[in-house]
Amino acid sequence: MNPNTNVEDLLRALDPLTVEVEQHNAARRESVWAAVVAAVEPPRRRTRRTRRWRVVGASSLVSVGAAVALVVGLLPGSAPLSAAAATLRQAATADAAAAALPSLGAGQFFYQKAQVTMTCRFSAPTATGTNPWITYVSDGTMQSWTDANGDGKIIITPTPVNEGGSHFATPADQAKWVVEAKPFVPCALLDPSNRLIGNSANRDTAGSLGGYSASVSGYSGLGVILGFAQNATPVTVNGVPVSLALATDQQSGNVTGLPANAQEVAAMLANGEINTDGTVSSTPQVCPVDASANAAPGCDANQQLTLMQQLLQLPEASAKLGSVLYDILAQLPGATVTTNATDSFGNTGSLVSVPLDGSSSNGVFQVLLNPTTGALLSSTVLASPTSPPGAATTSPVAAVSYGPISVVNGIGTLPSASN
Numbered sequence: 449m450n451p452n453t454n455v456e457d458l459l460r461a462l463d464p465l466t467v468e469v470e471q472h473n474a475a476r477r478e479s480v481w482a483a484v485v486a487a488v489e490p491p492r493r494r495t496r497r498t499r500r501w502r503v504v505g506a507s508s509l510v511s512v513g514a515a516v517a518l519v520v521g522l523l524p525g526s527a528p529l530s531a532a533a534a535t536l537r538q539a540a541t542a543d544a545a546a547a548a549l550p551s552l553g554a555g556q557f558f559y560q561k562a563q564v565t566m567t568c569r570f571s572a573p574t575a576t577g578t579n580p581w582i583t584y585v586s587d588g589t590m591q592s593w594t595d596a597n598g599d600g601k602i603i604i605t606p607t608p609v610n611e612g613g614s615h616f617a618t619p620a621d622q623a624k625w626v627v628e629a630k631p632f633v634p635c636a637l638l639d640p641s642n643r644l645i646g647n648s649a650n651r652d653t654a655g656s657l658g659g660y661s662a663s664v665s666g667y668s669g670l671g672v673i674l675g676f677a678q679n680a681t682p683v684t685v686n687g688v689p690v691s692l693a694l695a696t697d698q699q700s701g702n703v704t705g706l707p708a709n710a711q712e713v714a715a716m717l718a719n720g721e722i723n724t725d726g727t728v729s730s731t732p733q734v735c736p737v738d739a740s741a742n743a744a745p746g747c748d749a750n751q752q753l754t755l756m757q758q759l760l761q762l763p764e765a766s767a768k769l770g771s772v773l774y775d776i777l778a779q780l781p782g783a784t785v786t787t788n789a790t791d792s793f794g795n796t797g798s799l800v801s802v803p804l805d806g807s808s809s810n811g812v813f814q815v816l817l818n819p820t821t822g823a824l825l826s827s828t829v830l831a832s833p834t835s836p837p838g839a840a841t842t843s844p845v846a847a848v849s850y851g852p853i854s855v856v857n858g859i860g861t862l863p864s865a866s867n
Contacts, residue, residue, distance in 0.1 A: 532783035535798050535819065540710075540774035543822030546767040548708035550855060557593040557600060558704065559856045559863060560763050563793050563849035564590050564604070565828075567617070568635035570660045582625050583617035585844075586635040592763035593859045598702050598726075601859055602763070609636045631660060702726050703759060703768045710771040717755065717772060720746050724758045726765075749779040750805055753813060757846075760827050766850035770824035773815065777802050791816045793849035795825045804829075811845070824850060 549558065569581040588606035607614045614636060616622035625631070629649035636642050644650070651660060703726040706713050716722050719732040735747035737754045747755060756773050759765050777783055782803045789799035791814075798819040804810040812830040817823065828847040854863040 530783070532785040532800055533778060535785045535800060535817075536774045536778045536783070539798075539817050539819070539822035540771045540778070541822070542820070543774070543817075543824070544710045544771040546770060546823065547706075547710045547713065547772075549704065549764065549767060549853070552596040552855065555857060557595050557856050557859055557861075558764055559854045559861070560592050560766075561851040562590045562592075563851075564588050564761075565613075565792065565844050565847040566635055567845050568633075570631075570634055582628075583621045584633055584635060585615055585617055586633075587613040588637075590848075593856070593861075594702050594704055594763050595859075596704075598704050600702075600763070606635060606637045608639055609633050609642050634660070702762050703765045704763075706768055713769065714772045714775060717752050717776075718746055722755070722759070724755060726759060726762055749776055752776045753780065753802070753804075757813065757827070757829060760824075761848060764853055766824045767853055770817070770822065773824065773827075774800075774817075774822070777815070781806060782808075787819070789816065791826045791828060791849065792844055792847055793826055795849055797825050826850060 552558070565585065565587050567583065567585050569583045571580040571582060586606050588604060591603045591605075592600060594600040610616070610622075616625065625633070630647075631649040631651070632638075632644045632647055633642055638644055705726065705728065706716070706722070713722075716728065720735045721729045721731070721733060723729070723736050732745035734743050734745055735751045735755070737747070737758070738751050753776055756769060756776060759769060760773070777800060780802050784801050786799045786801075788796060790796050791799070795816055797816045799814055799816050801812050801814045804813055814828040814830065816825040816828075818825060826847060826849040829845045831845050856863055
């Protein structure tokens with residue numbers, strides 16, 4: 449997105465006028481204008497006019513005013529703002545300052561806790577049948593500590609199998625898992641009831657996924673990472689073992705190095721200068737997602753949204769990218785808003801929904817935002833017909849609920865009154 453683009457131009461992009469509608473409106477404008485002329489100048493022979501100026505009655509003024517208003521309303525770009533556009537514009541303005549995170553001192557870290565949802569499918573490589581996959585929806589938490597250099601630690605804690613909101617996508621998926629003697633579920637908590645090592649149901653008891661192949665949609669490939677983390681040391685918080693440490697170094701997988709100015713971030717995103725892991729290039733690049741062969745540098749609005757879906761999984765992204773995200777959504781057609789909506793995590797706010805790639809048949813991207821502060825509360829990708837078999841069209845394929853960002857003194861330290 450060009451930072452110099454007029455906000456009104458962005459909002460007008462939500463105007464649902466199509467070429468056919470515009471052609472229809474053009475003809476309608478002509479007829480309305482004829483009505484205006486008729487109201488102002490009723491048909492009469494000019495030779496009988498006795499006065500140069502004519503007084504128009506009140507009723508005629510009302511008719512003329514309504515007709516003129518209709519003509520103006522049909523002019524390109526003059527349509528009233530849609531509810532979604534107004535919500536996005538207000539949120540983008542209110543949340544712009546959030547991109548400027550506070551400065552960190554020596555030994556200090558940004559801390560954020562998020563709730564995450566992902567979908568994974570797993571199957572034995574030699575499995576046969578029209579649908580050998582088992583589909584599982586996993587809920588969990590993500591805790592992150594990030595220092596001023598972008599280094600830190602991420603701890604992801606999925607819930608145990610069929611607990612804490614996690615579940616098999618359908619009863620048929622769970623039945624298939626039982627028939628297979630309950631092999632390792634790669635996106636559930638690795639614990640005694642979901643063993644990777646020593647589980648005879650796994651095709652390869654020494655393999656990182658038990659000999660099963662997996663397809664993961666959601667939080668940074670959570671399931672695959674858990675499979676490879678079998679030898680990781682359990683982590684304790686306040687003396688309680690909570691999960692596996694999936695990384696001791698984020699390796700630049702964060703957005704803290706992006707500019708504090710939302711307009712600058714927007715320009716970099718449009719120029720293809722931001723990669724999916726938050727690293728940046730100093731010059732415009734071919735878009736890092738969905739780029740065609742020999743594509744020119746830069747990302748269009750749909751590519752920017754695809755890129756944002758990945759960036760929004762990174763720590764601190766909800767603050768750094770919220771305002772930019774709203775401007776991107778304002779460029780895409782079909783946006784709708786629902787006030788006082790509740791997401792799958794229980795958050796309440798204004799819910800903006802946008803069809804992916806211009807059609808809800810490709811899925812729907814949703815953001816829940818605070819209508820007063822503009823803060824991004826959650827982001828969700830809803831299932832499409834190409835999603836894993838058994839997924840409902842309204843069920844999340846991937847979702848993140850963002851907690852507040854705090855400053856803590858030391859990696860692994862929690863904010864006061866945090867749990």
